[in-house]
Amino acid sequence: MTADAFLDIRNLKIGVSVREPGKPARDITIVESVSTTLAKGKVLGLIGESGAGKSTIGLSSLAYGRGGVEITGGEVFVNGRDILTLNRQGLNQLRGREVCYVSQSAAAGFNPAHRLIDQVIEATLEHGLATKAEAEARAVDLFKALSLPDPENIGSRYPHQVSGGQLQRVMTAMALCPQPDLIVFDEPTTALDVTTQIDVLAAIKNAIRLTGVAALYITHDLAVVAQVADEIMVLRNGKKVEHGSTQQIIEAPQEDYTKALVSVRSITHAAQDQTETPLISMQNIVAGYGKGPKVLHDVSVDIFAGQTLAVVGESGSGKSTLARVLTGLLPASSGQITFEGRTLTPVQANRPVDDLRDIQMIYQMADTAMNPRQTVATIIGRPLEFYFGVKGKERDKQVAALLEKIELPADTAKRYPAELSGGQKQRVCIARALAANPKVIICDEVTSALDPLVADGILKLLLDLQARENVAYLFITHDIATVRAIADSIAVMHLGKLARYGSKSDVLAPPFDDYTDLLLSSVPEMKIGWLEGVTAARKMEGAGN
């Protein structure tokens, strides 16, 4: 342990005891023998896919196990003492004083019943680190440092009264207020839109620099962590894969797994030219929910046979609503949909069965889109029975053929969704959509819940299937990289309107409109110094205007 390393994790082992009815309790190892040290004022990025154990390691520096998670071995030294041996009183002295925590969802992490300022200064007061007036003054300074609007008064608001990006910054202020030695940032920008993420990221980086606090920065996004971390530790299945300086990890990764993470999104897809007549033409669509304000304003897009229209936008831009209008679940209040040259009935319930069959859907959460009590054969077989009346042996044969198409082994048919991994579940959902032999499949954020490498596999599969089956995709996503990878034409949506629409090469080539420019320049690049570059460029522009 070096003299200035105040956090020293040695051979950390973390496990969870799983108890299923009728079976003896099983111990599952989450983290295996991970060691690391952190010096004052340094930022260590913990990166890995879901299940890598990165959050679990982060929380171990607060000696906290979420759910039934237990630290089963090793030592965690903070400021020279092993915190795993502390009792509850000792831990309360550590937490919120020496080590603070920023969670992924500030919206859930703040108590809805109390004003922000009271929550921000709570730990500082609890540990007697300042008087109330001092703590409040400190909080206001932090709000300023994190570029929150109206720093003097924002604290008197309740959590529901500020936006998600602001709340995440307030939570950072809450962690900084007791002036701890270490802050654990657990995916602090993952739940945010990309244009919000860049502001929060810049604010967090600035606050770290100003206060000199050390940080563990946990994320699954290598491009994000490259902007804030001095060092990066790559984790996989609870084991350390590689640990090095940020520069080394990004520019000269040693391990194959790290190389795969760095080079993810290697898919390329040459955009096809648009044919004469579109398969589906949505014209001047206006739609809204109930008596509320309209969510879509005069949106017109075309989908061509065998091609992909990517609809990209942030939360609330109306992209999922567009899909609901196409499926007929939400009839448009004006505008019309032409399908193969004829007008499509607006309401789903009134559409002929063949129209229903021709438009299929794949969802973001494959988990909730399947009945957990049905086998894969039943799930995929259902559209075969419903649309084509295929039953018995013939059905099983077709299910097997579909499983082959989605590159899953034939015995998957007998399994239940719970026995499949996230990527496999999404593949089953794709097979279910394909079973109807549709002309268009609506893909609503189908890769958002998946780890990057798994998502890549799904995108490759979708492209292969498109080439073979000549199916069109309406691909909804917030991820520009995905759009680049698979789109033929792109619709950029902002506040329910089309900000930009056209072929991929047109949309992604300058000159850009303001919003598309903001959106594209906000996507983190796997390059050190990218964040500074963009924020500096924006400041220049702001000054120029």
Add this chain to the structure above:
Amino acid sequence: MSLALKLIAQRISLGILMLFAVSILIFVGTQILPGDVAQSILGQSATPESLANLRAELGLNEPAITRYFAWLAGIATGDLGTALTSGQSVSEAIGLRLGNTLFLATVAAVMSVPTAILLGLIAVRFKNRWPDKMISGATLACISLPEFFIGYLLILVFGVKLGWFPTVATVYEGMPFGDRLQAVVLPAVTLTLVVLAHMMRMTRAAILNVMQSAYIETAELKGLAAFKIIWKHALPNAVSPVVNVVMLNLAYLIVGVVVVEVIFVYPGMGQYLVDHVAKRDVPVVQACGLVFAAIYIGLNLVADIVSVLSNPRLRHPK
């Protein structure tokens, strides 16, 4: 604030509307009841002429609609009618009885509500450990015993054997507060034991539900003491379900205490109502029904209003 005010105004008007509906139900219900007041006053040997005379005198021959609105108009001016059996003003008799009932209910509420919430908090703090199990077990045992059994048991132990409290809860007008309090201790304890379990378990369940929230983890990672987390971060978000069950139990303390009143010979509303149902004294039954309904609706209204006010989203709209 405007949204919260609008919601509260809505609840109050709904409450008033409900009271009207209940008044109709009560009136219609008492009309359908079998039996004849005149007959029960004069007895089986009364002649048809005297029965007819008495009916005319009591106004029983008027059409129902007329009698309903006359009744309603009376209520509006605070006149609940005259008891057929005694000829006394119902308002006066009820006023006395209601005062006694409210006094007993208040004492029971002051004893039971803080105890129930405190026990709930302790149960949460020591979840699945012996204090939690003991509290759950004891309160469940109390609710499982019939109230007359608890009542007589208390009388036997504290009234007869130890002699600490009177065995009969007699109160009278102008009784000093201290004596009055001592008189109602045993019935109040009986009632407390009956309502404790329900409120305590609801408090426990509601707070445990809140304890799953991410902001509880935030509080824990701030290094707050366990009880402070429950008190400051969990309880304020569990107010709505807790208040609802507390109000239901308070309503029970006022309108459901007939058995306890009978055991302790306490001159409250319940006994008064039961007596006059037996005598078919319609104005008294109607008046008691209406008072009970008003209390029930009023307490639930309070629960609704507290729920609205405890929601920061409604108190402080964007």
